[in-house]
Amino acid sequence: xxxxxxxxxxxxxxxxxxxxxxxxxxxxxxxxxxxxxxxxxxxxxxxxxxxxxxxxxxxxxxxxxxxxxxxxxxxxxxxxxxxxxxxxxxxxxxxxxxxxxxxxxxxxxxxxxxxxxxxxxxxxxxxxxxxxxxxxxxxxxxxxxxxxxxxxxxxxxxxxxxxxxxxxxxxxxxxxxxxxxxxxxxxxxxxxxxxxxxxxxxxxxxxxxxxxxxxxxxxxxxxxxxxxxxxxxxxxxxxxxxxxxxxxxxxxxxxxxxxxxxxxxxxxxxxxxxxxxxxxxxxxxxxxxxxxxxxxxxxxxxxxxxxxxxxxxxxxxxxxxxxxxxxxxxxxxxxxxxxxxxxxxxxxxxxxxxxxxxxxxxxxxxxxxxxxxxxxxxxxxxxxxx
Amino acid sequence: xxxxxxxxxxxxxxxxxxxxxxxxxxxxxxxxxxxxxxxxxxxxxxxxxxxxxxxxxxxxxxxxxxxxxxxxxxxxxxxxxxxxxxxxxxxxxxxxxxxxxxxxxxxxxxxxxxxxxxxxxxxxxxxxxxxxxxxxxxxxxxxxxxxxxxxxxxxxxxxxxxxxxxxxxxxxxxxxxxxxxxxxxxxxxxxxxxxxxxxxxxxxxxxxxxxxxxxxxxxxxxxxxxxxxxxxxxxxxxxxxxxxxxxxxxxxxxxxxxxxxxxxxxxxxxxxxxxxxxxxxxxxxxxxxxxxxxxxxxxxxxxxxxxxxxxxxxxxxxxxxxxxxxxxxxxxxxxxxxxxxxxxxxxxxxxxxxxxxxxxxxxxxxxxxxxxxxxxxxxxxxxxxx
Numbered sequence: 079x080x081x082x083x084x085x086x087x088x089x090x091x092x093x094x095x096x097x098x099x100x101x102x103x104x105x106x107x108x109x110x111x112x113x114x115x116x117x118x119x120x121x122x123x124x125x126x127x128x129x130x131x132x133x134x135x136x137x138x139x140x141x142x143x144x145x146x147x148x149x150x151x152x153x154x155x156x157x158x159x160x161x162x163x164x165x166x167x168x169x170x171x172x173x174x175x176x177x178x179x180x181x182x183x184x185x186x187x188x189x190x191x192x193x194x195x196x197x198x199x200x201x202x203x204x205x206x207x208x209x210x211x212x213x214x215x216x217x218x219x220x221x222x223x224x225x226x227x228x229x230x231x232x233x234x235x236x237x238x239x240x241x242x243x244x245x246x247x248x249x250x251x252x253x254x255x256x257x258x259x260x261x262x263x264x265x266x267x268x269x270x271x272x273x274x275x276x277x278x279x280x281x282x283x284x285x286x287x288x289x290x291x292x293x294x295x296x297x298x299x300x301x302x303x304x305x306x307x308x309x310x311x312x313x314x315x316x317x318x319x320x321x322x323x324x325x326x327x328x329x330x331x332x333x334x335x336x337x338x339x340x341x342x343x344x345x346x347x348x349x350x351x352x353x354x355x356x357x358x359x360x361x362x363x364x365x366x367x368x369x370x371x372x373x374x375x376x377x378x379x380x381x382x383x384x385x386x387x388x389x390x391x392x393x394x395x396x397x398x399x400x401x402x403x404x405x406x407x408x409x410x411x412x413x414x415x416x417x418x419x420x421x422x423x424x425x426x427x428x429x430x431x432x433x434x435x436x437x438x439x440x441x442x443x444x445x446x447x448x449x450x451x452x453x454x455x456x457x458x459x460x461x462x463x464x
Numbered sequence: 465x466x467x468x469x470x471x472x473x474x475x476x477x478x479x480x481x482x483x484x485x486x487x488x489x490x491x492x493x494x495x496x497x498x499x500x501x502x503x504x505x506x507x508x509x510x511x512x513x514x515x516x517x518x519x520x521x522x523x524x525x526x527x528x529x530x531x532x533x534x535x536x537x538x539x540x541x542x543x544x545x546x547x548x549x550x551x552x553x554x555x556x557x558x559x560x561x562x563x564x565x566x567x568x569x570x571x572x573x574x575x576x577x578x579x580x581x582x583x584x585x586x587x588x589x590x591x592x593x594x595x596x597x598x599x600x601x602x603x604x605x606x607x608x609x610x611x612x613x614x615x616x617x618x619x620x621x622x623x624x625x626x627x628x629x630x631x632x633x634x635x636x637x638x639x640x641x642x643x644x645x646x647x648x649x650x651x652x653x654x655x656x657x658x659x660x661x662x663x664x665x666x667x668x669x670x671x672x673x674x675x676x677x678x679x680x681x682x683x684x685x686x687x688x689x690x691x692x693x694x695x696x697x698x699x700x701x702x703x704x705x706x707x708x709x710x711x712x713x714x715x716x717x718x719x720x721x722x723x724x725x726x727x728x729x730x731x732x733x734x735x736x737x738x739x740x741x742x743x744x745x746x747x748x749x750x751x752x753x754x755x756x757x758x759x760x761x762x763x764x765x766x767x768x769x770x771x772x773x774x775x776x777x778x779x780x781x782x783x784x785x786x787x788x789x790x791x792x793x794x795x796x797x798x799x800x801x802x803x804x805x806x807x808x809x810x811x812x813x814x815x816x817x818x819x820x821x822x823x824x825x826x827x828x829x830x831x832x833x834x835x836x837x838x839x840x841x842x843x844x845x846x847x848x849x850x
Contacts, residue, residue: 385501460757
């Protein structure tokens with residue numbers, strides 16, 4: 079893909095590492111979704127405006143180390159200035175640029191540093207390096223998150239490359255999950271928006287580290303259209319699956335990097351009567367502190383799982399419910415005997431744990447991804463003060 | 465008050481301490497509310513049936529050590545049997561007895577022990593001892609929860625006595641908050657139901673230890689009518705306030721006894737446009753892990769408080785919002801300078817912390833009570849396995 083990138087160490091991030099990323103590409107179809115937190119950050123508010131008037135974009139600029147959130151009117155002006163500076167240095171229109179920030183909440187951006195950083199990044203454009211770009215947008219990430227794959231339609235190859243950052247709403251006053259996926263197919267915006275909607279619901283909207291939604295969460299898919307594969311009704315399902323594959327890999331990486339996480343837990347709900355219910359049930363389990371601490375303690379505590387579901391006040395007949403941890407049946411409409419030692423061993427020896435819950439009331443399913451809750455979460459969030 | 469009680473060590477509780485409580489009183493007006501968890505325990509399902517047909521009750525029986533929850537049809541039959549045994553031994557009708565259980569989820573009640581315990585308890589009735597009765601219903605409580613007060617109407621004194629147990633949904637597979645308040649006034653059931661509704665919303669329904677709602681939560685108010693004070697329109701507000709006072713004391717004790725809690729945090733929302741919104745905002749803050757760990761770390765982290773509010777997706781104008789920790793203003797529509805050291809000192813030196821949030825969009829207020837989240841919570845919930 080003909081995507082170019084530039085990075086800079088602008089001095090916004092306390093560590094002194096790369097904290098500006100500029101991505102430059104041909105005017106491209108795109109689809110973007112943002113946090114629904116009503117304390118949305120300035121760049122989110124700005125980008126939403128741009129998205130409402132702009133069909134194609136040509137650049138993305140991200141700073142890490144400062145979220146530009148809860149910064150009022152001045153914050154909004156600074157977000158717009160970031161777009162302006164980027165556009166000027168790339169020789170494009172301001173409206174072709176989307177702006178993202180991640181880092182500390184409630185502090186104005188150091189615009190001198192931001193400006194110098196963007197100038198430097200745009201001066202030294204290079205080929206798209208996934209690891210380096212993931213590094214430039216990272217904040218408290220324990221590892222850099224990126225993934226790429228290819229697909230084939232009518233014998234022709236297309237590419238998908240994704241980068242992401244975040245571990246829930248991690249450090250004190252640190253915000254944000256950011257994810258960007260690029261592909262080189264040709265696709266109309268309405269169809270890309272549909273693909274986005276499908277994919278984001280089953281990936282980035284189905285992960286939870288601590289149930290806290292950040293002020294800056296953003297996810298963008300860009301289709302540069304530089305190869306001659308056209309996505310239409312005949313191949314849209316295949317294309318959506320490939321995008322889903324990349325998004326899910328990135329989403330799982332974010333959960334794995336959850337604060338103090340020792341396990342990735344996949345919660346699969348089967349047999350719900352509606353998709354919405356399946357998702358709510360999965361989410362209720364994924365966000366229960368009692369469940370997450372039990373997972374940390376390798377405890378096959380089915381009572382906590384069912385109680386979390388019961389807390390939804392949904393109409394569920396628990397006498398029809400079956401619950402598995404891994405391949406072990408631990409509840410079947412009533413308490414049953416199971417070999418606890420064997421299950422504890424499975425939980426101790428696996429970094430990825432499956433919880434499968436069969437509601438037996440319909441045909442809908444949903445998967446949600448979360449991590450366990452251990453001492454490290456408390457340490458990170460309590461001992462590192464603002 | 466002419467309330468009699470009996471206790472027994474039936475051997476249901478692993479500690480061997482008192483685990484059966486029987487309370488006996490004249491046929492009395494009562495009002496009861498139960499958990500809305502759809503995995504409601506057998507005694508809750510049974511009591512709800514009784515409440516729908518019964519205007520007065522004469523006895524309450526509680527066992528601790530076993531929740532009789534997720535126990536299916538047999539669990540229901542055992543709950544009914546507890547009422548039957550109690551009624552027979554007291555010489556009253558089965559429908560005059562409400563039944564409660566608290567303890568481990570998913571294990572059938574040891575009915576031999578229960579029956580012997582009830583027999584012993586009913587044989588040795590004594591005067592109502594608040595501490596002893598609180599002890600008999602306790603499970604993992606760090607201290608026994610009870611409170612009493614008196615009120616005066618037209619120069620005549622009435623009494624209110626309350627007991628409670630619980631610390632959220634505390635130990636692994638341990639469930640339940642139980643609370644009972646007794647008063648000796650005369651009151652009609654419809655009016656007592658109204659008082660109950662008012663009181664429970666602002667007390668037991670406005671506390672959170674870990675956001676997890678148990679399978680057995682129950683709260684009962686009993687009015688024996690043995691003195692000649694009649695509650696009517698002229699004094700109902702005063703009476704409700706007195707009941708509220710006792711319920712709030714008990715509710716706060718439960719939060720203080722939250723798992724690993726080092727602080728009781730009172731979250732006061734002012735100036736919401738609706739009561740419902742005020743409560744939702746208070747609850748969103750009270751259940752945010754990021755907020756609760758910051759409180760544990762004595763960190764005046766206003767970004768986490770506002771982000772928790774933003775996560776509700778309510779229409780809130782954050783440029784009008786004012787936020788205080790204790791008496792210290794820390795946000796006023798935009799980030800402001802504050803003396804952080806002074807606030808950290810306040811947080812370190814106080815076991816009860818106030819968070820006051822002014823939304824400035826209406827006249828409604830709400831208070832919610834929670835505790836901080838520290839290492840001890842993880843220890844209790846992860847290291848003690850089922």
